[in-house]
Amino acid sequence: MDLYVEVDVDNPSSRIVEDWFNGALSTLFSALTEWESSGSGAVTSIASICRADGAETERFTSDRGGWRHLLDELTPIPYSASLVYFSGEVEIGRVKASQISSGTDHVTLSIGLHCGDEALASAEYCAWISESLRDVMKSMNPGFGRVEYGSFSNRTNLDIGLRRKHKDSVVEARDVLRGYAWVTLCPSELAERLGGAGSLSQSGAFHGVYELDSGGVLLQASETVAGYTDDVMDGVFRTLAPVLPPGVPRKSAAHPANRLVAKDASVASRDSP
Known part of the structure; x- marks a missing residue:
């Protein structure tokens, strides 16, 4: 993937985590959601949730491209939750939320996107990324956040x-x-x-x-x-x-x-x- 989006939230609520997934699905991942729901098989997705540190990871599949049932699983806030999109066996998008072991309540919300060099040089595409992020973050007061190319480290x-x-x-x-x-x-x-x-x-x-x-x-x-x-x-x-x-x-x-x-x-x- 090419683009990494990260937002750190202190004292998060389940609503904020749900808004992150729901916002990503309705903006940055809307095309992938539509392609998967078409049933062509060109795009598939899988989700996983770990409810506590050391707990067994649970896996979920989409309901004809829809993920309403995953959003219902984000209360209380799990230790980690991710939704990954694939084209064949190649990962092309990821939405994730994970708790940070810092002694206080912090959650890192992240998105990875496969977009290619042409999109990274497109003013229209980059404006869409910035606008979508602002829309997703309407209910948040983040401690920090970033969007950068080629860096996928926390x-x-x-x-x-x-x-x-x-x-x-x-x-x-x-x-x-x-x-x-x-x-x-x-x-x-x-x-x-x-x-x-x-x-x-x-x-x-x-x-x-x-x-x-x-x-x-x-x-x-x-x-x-x-x-x-x-x-x-x-x-x-x-x-x-x-x-x-x-x-x-x-x-x-x-x-x-x-x-x-x-x-x-x-x-x-x-x-x-």
Whole structure:
């Protein structure tokens, strides 16, 4: 798959997890749902739920392409739940929710999409991704979120570069921004420290700045994923530096595709006008 979407929610409710699956099915996965319901066999899907850490995984099949029965299984919030679409034996889409073992209540909501290079360079397709994500998140006030190309780790670019523990990064998400990407979801607490949506929009670092209904802002760095160049990334880094964790990030042999600016955010923040 090509595109990875992740949203971290603290103190989640079953409704939020259900909204994530339902929203994904009605927006980003609507075409896959229609293809499967046609009965052609070109697209198939399977779901799994693990209700507690260490519990046996239960598997589910669709009802003629429909997944209403899966949504009914998301209360109470399971330890993990996923819905995977296939074309033949090739995975082409995934929706997932999983609890984070952080000592507090956190859930990671994620989506993986197979879309191809042409779609990643399409302004129309990328606008659809951004709009769909905003629609799915109407009821959420996330601690953090991101959309990026080719990265399917639950650790952000700065978690990897600064060797931050995933647990610490999640718990501190409303104190320091966990990372940045083509699309970055910034919680309301940090957006306020950056001057709010108006100031972020005026910075010129983002193609789009969108306030979320339940708090925070969605920051879209460039019109397309393909347009998220190193220069664009540097502008995002400099604008977000005041709320990023300090330290000089390093390359990781285990994550060669990890993209970041190899500068100390605390220094960049002091040097900014």
